[in-house]
Amino acid sequence: MTRRIIGPFNRVEGDLEVQLDIHGDVVSNAWVVSPMYRGFEQMLHGKNPMDAMSYVPRICGICSVAQSVAAAMAIAQAQGVSMPANGEYAANLTLANENLSDHLTHFYMFFMPDFARETYQGEPWYPQISARFKALKGTAAKQMLPERSQFMHMMGILAGKWPHTLSIQPGGSTRGIKAEEKVRLLTTLHQFRTFLETTMFADSLENITNLKSAEELKVWTENEAHANSDFGLFLGVADALQLGELGRAADHFMSFGCYPVAGKRLLAQGVWKDGQVQPLNTGLITEDISHSWMANEQDPRHPFDGKTQPDPDMKDGYSWCKAPRLGGEVVEVGALARQLVNGHPLIESLVKQSGGNVHSRVVARLLELAIVSLEMEKWVKAIVPNEPFCALVSMPDEGQGMGLMEAARGSLGHWLKIKNGRILNYQIIAPTTWNFSPRDKDEKLGALELALLGAPVREGETAPVSIQHIVRSFDPCMVCTVH
Amino acid sequence: MSELARQNTGKKTMLWLQSGGCGGCTLSMLCAESPDILACFNAAGIEVLWHPSLSESSGEDVIKMFEAILNDELTLDILCLEGSVIRGPNNSGNFHKMAGTGEPMMNWIAKLSAKAAYVVAVGSCAAYGGMTAGGGNPSDACGLQYDGEEEGGFLGSTFRSGKGMAVINIAGCPTHPNWVSETLAQVASGDFSEQALDVYARPRSYADQLVHHGCARNEFYEFKASAEKPSDLGCMMEHMGCIGTQAHADCNTRLWNGDGSCIRGGYPCINCTAPGFEEPGHAFNETPKIGGIPTGLPTEMPKAWFVALASLSKAATPNRLRQNAVSDHIEVAPVVFEKKRKT
Numbered sequence: 086m087t088r089r090i091i092g093p094f095n096r097v098e099g100d101l102e103v104q105l106d107i108h109g110d111v112v113s114n115a116w117v118v119s120p121m122y123r124g125f126e127q128m129l130h131g132k133n134p135m136d137a138m139s140y141v142p143r144i145c146g147i148c149s150v151a152q153s154v155a156a157a158m159a160i161a162q163a164q165g166v167s168m169p170a171n172g173e174y175a176a177n178l179t180l181a182n183e184n185l186s187d188h189l190t191h192f193y194m195f196f197m198p199d200f201a202r203e204t205y206q207g208e209p210w211y212p213q214i215s216a217r218f219k220a221l222k223g224t225a226a227k228q229m230l231p232e233r234s235q236f237m238h239m240m241g242i243l244a245g246k247w248p249h250t251l252s253i254q255p256g257g258s259t260r261g262i263k264a265e266e267k268v269r270l271l272t273t274l275h276q277f278r279t280f281l282e283t284t285m286f287a288d289s290l291e292n293i294t295n296l297k298s299a300e301e302l303k304v305w306t307e308n309e310a311h312a313n314s315d316f317g318l319f320l321g322v323a324d325a326l327q328l329g330e331l332g333r334a335a336d337h338f339m340s341f342g343c344y345p346v347a348g349k350r351l352l353a354q355g356v357w358k359d360g361q362v363q364p365l366n367t368g369l370i371t372e373d374i375s376h377s378w379m380a381n382e383q384d385p386r387h388p389f390d391g392k393t394q395p396d397p398d399m400k401d402g403y404s405w406c407k408a409p410r411l412g413g414e415v416v417e418v419g420a421l422a423r424q425l426v427n428g429h430p431l432i433e434s435l436v437k438q439s440g441g442n443v444h445s446r447v448v449a450r451l452l453e454l455a456i457v458s459l460e461m462e463k464w465v466k467a468i469v470p471n472e473p474f475c476a477l478v479s480m481p482d483e484g485q486g487m488g489l490m491e492a493a494r495g496s497l498g499h500w501l502k503i504k505n506g507r508i509l510n511y512q513i514i515a516p517t518t519w520n521f522s523p524r525d526k527d528e529k530l531g532a533l534e535l536a537l538l539g540a541p542v543r544e545g546e547t548a549p550v551s552i553q554h555i556v557r558s559f560d561p562c563m564v565c566t567v568h
Numbered sequence: 569m570s571e572l573a574r575q576n577t578g579k580k581t582m583l584w585l586q587s588g589g590c591g592g593c594t595l596s597m598l599c600a601e602s603p604d605i606l607a608c609f610n611a612a613g614i615e616v617l618w619h620p621s622l623s624e625s626s627g628e629d630v631i632k633m634f635e636a637i638l639n640d641e642l643t644l645d646i647l648c649l650e651g652s653v654i655r656g657p658n659n660s661g662n663f664h665k666m667a668g669t670g671e672p673m674m675n676w677i678a679k680l681s682a683k684a685a686y687v688v689a690v691g692s693c694a695a696y697g698g699m700t701a702g703g704g705n706p707s708d709a710c711g712l713q714y715d716g717e718e719e720g721g722f723l724g725s726t727f728r729s730g731k732g733m734a735v736i737n738i739a740g741c742p743t744h745p746n747w748v749s750e751t752l753a754q755v756a757s758g759d760f761s762e763q764a765l766d767v768y769a770r771p772r773s774y775a776d777q778l779v780h781h782g783c784a785r786n787e788f789y790e791f792k793a794s795a796e797k798p799s800d801l802g803c804m805m806e807h808m809g810c811i812g813t814q815a816h817a818d819c820n821t822r823l824w825n826g827d828g829s830c831i832r833g834g835y836p837c838i839n840c841t842a843p844g845f846e847e848p849g850h851a852f853n854e855t856p857k858i859g860g861i862p863t864g865l866p867t868e869m870p871k872a873w874f875v876a877l878a879s880l881s882k883a884a885t886p887n888r889l890r891q892n893a894v895s896d897h898i899e900v901a902p903v904v905f906e907k908k909r910k911t
Contacts, residue, residue, distance in 0.1 A: 091627050092667025095620045098591050102667035121654070121664040121673075123588055128703025133851040139838060143699040146592020146742060190598065198624050220624035221606065221616060230604040237599055238826030245833015246824035247599070248592040248742055249840075251853075252833045259798040259834030261896035395706070397662045405663075471897050475799035548627045564590050 091548045092120070094556060096195035096220075098147050099563025101521075103552060104403075107542055112549070115530070115537035117521045119406040122378070125568045126393040129511040134160055134480055134503050137511065141499070142249045144513070145565045147190070149248030150183040151492030152565070155499040155513075158488030161255035163503055166478040170347065172257020174464040175243055175474060177344045177351075178270070179253060180490075181457050181464075182239045185277075187493035188420070188450050189236075191560045192315070193218070193229045196447065199553045200322050204543065210322055217318065225315060232280045238273050242266055257475035262468050270465045278458055285454065287314035293455040298434040302448070316451055329435075329444040332555035334536040335415045336440045338422035339365065339519070341498065343491035344460070346467075351460055352491065355426040356411065360437070362426055367487065369412040370498070372514065375526040378402035385410065385526070388500040388512035389485060405567040408522040408531060409514045417441055417532045418495030418519045419559060421449040429456075443558040450560065482506045492516055494560040515565035533559060580645035580756040582609075583637070583680065584619040584690075587664050587673045588700040588709045589651025592742040593691040594621050599825060600745035612753035614646070627668055634676065637683050646755055647684035647729075649712055652693040652700040653677055653722040656708030663707045674722065677712075681723055685730040686755050687712060688738060690748055692840060695737035695769070696721075702846035711737070713769065717843045734762060737769040741840035744822060747774050768843055770816065778867060779812035779829075779837045782820035789813075791885040792878050793893035798853075799834055802893025806862060809853045810836035813866035817841045 092102035100121050106114035125144050129137055141156045142149040154176060161167065168176065198220040205211050217225045237247055243260055244250035252259045262270075278290060286293050287310040296302050302320070311317045323329065342354030355362045371385035379402070380394040395405070416422075421441050424432040431452065435445040481503060488499040495516030502509040522531035530538075533556065542549040586594070597605050598621075609616060616622060618630055625633070636642040653674050654664040661672025669676070681687050689712045692698035696716055700709040711721045713735040719725040721735075728734060736755065738747050751771045754760040766775045783789065788803040795802035804810035812820070812830075815837050819829040830837050838852050839845045850856040856863045865874050888900040 090668055090670075092669070093620070093626060093630055094667060095618075095623055095626045095630070098621070100586070100620075100664070100667045100673075118667070120667050121588070122707060123654070123663070123700050123709070124703075124706030127706040130703070132703065136852055139852040140699065140702065143590055143592065143741065146590040146595040149590070149592060149595075190595075194598075194621065202624065221622055227604065227606060230598060230606065231601065234599045234601045234604065234825075241824060241826035241828030241832075243833075245828045245830045245835065246819075248590075248595055250833060251830065251835035251838075254798045256798065261799055261801075261834070263897065395657070395663070397657060397660075473799075474896050475797070477797040553626070 112540040122405040148492040153253045155488040159486040159499040159501040162486030163484035168257040169473045171474045175258035184493040236277045290455040297430040323444045332443045332536040334532040339416040340423045340426040341489035341496040373408040373525040376523040391512040404523040408525040446558040517566040579615040582646040584648045587651040588654040589693040596742040608749040649694040650690045652709035692741045695739040696843035739841040775816040777818035779815040793889035799896040812837035815839040
């Protein structure tokens with residue numbers, strides 16, 4: 086048996102190391118290491134609570150708006166304020182613009198280029214995939230990047246710029262939208278829909294969202310145009326490489342839910358296990374630091390009472406990442422979890438067939454492109470110019486608030502305590518903190534660690550390509566993970 | 569491509585590293601338009617040796633490439649660092665060990681900087697420490713050649729790259745895509761010297777501008793008709809913490825994501841291209857004042873003049889601006905002057 090240390094991982098947003106024990110031709114044990122610590126939670130201590138709005142987006146350049154939204158929600162809860170309808174629509178649109186752009190970046194630039202690696206050059210599908218998705222050279226990224234930039238013109242209107250906007254506030258949005266700006270937003274969305282319907286899917290978004298089962302998806306790919314769309318190309322490779330058998334974790338999923346409109350979230354909040362959706366009890370969330378490089382003076386704590394004191398000398402530590410657990414259990418978060426908790430029939434069917442895996446995670450992400458784009462059109466139309474976009478509220482001297490939402494890559498939570506008008510404690514659990522957590526005090530492996538067990542090693546490989554697929558199927562964001 | 573073949577093409581090699589930052593400057597760079605960023609690199613004759621978000625290779629292949637540079641088997645023309653240099657804890661650099669190597673990232677940065685013809689700090693973190701150095705600076709972060717406003721930083725004030733240049737600080741949080749693409753293109757063409765840098769080693773191409781230039785709230789500024797709460801249309805200097813009149817950047821003439829900017833998005837400029845912007849000494853969204861006068865005055869404006877002009881213009885503020893300044897939409901339209909129509 087040999088211990089392999091694999092890193093740096095690129096195309097994961099931030100730095101990542103994976104350590105593997107390999108037994109014969111499969112991975113027999115795994116340790117996921119987040120190798121960088123900056124200390125945003127420590128930085129925020131003692132600051133004016135509103136300063137969090139300038140700090141937290143800068144935790145992450147790819148989930149920047151998601152961090153803004155979580156902070157705004159936590160502060161809003163402490164203030165007891167809610168957004169006017171226009172503010173909600175504007176915040177949802179800004180967040181959706183980021184989340185969908187992230188899905189595109191992930192698919193075209195981070196995930197698919199691994200199938201253009203030389204190791205696959207003998208495969209019958211290689212010439213087409215490599216011409217389309219080769220890193221820096223393929224035709225796909227060159228086609229996608231201008232479309233993505235165009236799509237992100239919505240940020241220019243709604244949020245001033247991306248990343249690191251301050252437009253999302255606890256009381257709503259700083260940017261009133263005028264009637265002609267609604268038209269520009271809709272035109273941009275139309276252009277984006279055209280790209281998705283011609284290049285990504287070769288089908289209408291409605292048809293994609295209406296796919297109801299693994300069987301229907303299979304039938305869908307039998308159409309030649311569908312099979313040659315970028316989604317179709319992925320499904321072809323997934324079939325050839327049996328990606329549906331790769332990277333299964335605990336099959337226990339959580340979503341905080343997101344995109345609220347008048348008290349109801351478009352994508353529901355909940356926990357999925359064994360085919361059942363249960364309500365989420367946020368009181369059961371804890372962070373364990375038994376295998377983190379964190380001062381080890383405590384049992385797992387709820388984030389309202391969490392502490393962040395780095396200590397690189399912890400003898401059982403192997404990552405800066407803490408180990409979040411729900412009622413002591415490992416859960417997986419992301420687009421797959423969101424669509425499962427929200428009860429999408431295609432995703433339910435895929436998970437029933439073979440659980441959460443590389444294939445189903447990617448399908449859920451692309452499905453969400455279709456579902457949320459359609460919703461964005463409705464939100465733009467619902468904006469009423471000249472009605473308020475932002476409520477003004479004062480900051481309490483004492484209070485606490487929790488902001489739970491969904492970033493592109495899964496559940497993001499902020500927990501804030503205010504005392505004497507200053508931040509007493511600020512704790513953040515990011516999506517990849519859940520997915521890439523280290524072991525806990527009961528030696529339970531994190532979701533990615535579980536997903537890596539049994540991964541196949543091809544002949545002569547020192548760094549198995551299967552690991553690349555599994556790791557990136559989670560769309561990790563390492564800078565959020567540790568923050 | 570072999571080293572010899574590359575030299576024959578005249579292409580310049582670029583290696584991009586990330587450390588104590590958020591990756592936001594790369595994500596912003598991917599928003600480059602007309603053309604996109606990959607086309608910009610091609611046009612500039614830049615060959616990307618490795619970039620954490622763009623390249624195929626990972627793990628061992630990357631480490632081998634770094635070693636080839638250190639052994640002079642591979643020429644490194646441009647080294648970009650995104651994110652600060654993390655020195656903590658206790659100067660060990662252990663808060664960021666480069667994955668797969670067990671070695672502090674700061675050591676890799678030092679070794680590779682010594683081999684590069686040009687060293688470029690992309691973003692305010694890499695330039696000065698930036699946001700990562702805020703709030704007591706828990707990771708002991710600093711910039712490549714600055715620690716906040718202090719020259720020196722990680723590489724030291726006397727450091728010069730292979731071409732005899734100080735570190736080029738493309739400051740900004742994040743950087744505008746074209747600040748990066750245009751500076752790199754100038755560097756790759758060899759048409760870039762220290763004369764092109766301002767006092768904080770920022771490219772003068774954008775740092776000789778003020779965010780105030782082209783501000784769409786100009787008329788509100790002139791009449792001191794001020795916003796009082798988020799989403800108000802008025803000038804944000806008096807109450808909302810905006811320091812666009814002092815901030816060096818061209819955000820309101822170059823624009824972001826189509827036609828945006830912070831101020832156009834309805835929130836204040838926080839001077840993110842400046843060293844130390846992360847700790848303004850007051851809440852970001854509130855203007856500190858003494859006796860009702862903002863402590864930070866517009867660039868090069870004498871205080872007495874500001875006070876005199878402000879009180880004069882406040883006395884002259886048209887009702888239209890007074891009303892619109894505290895609304896999120898135009899309540900009162902400007903008067904249309906009707907000329908006598910010819911019949």
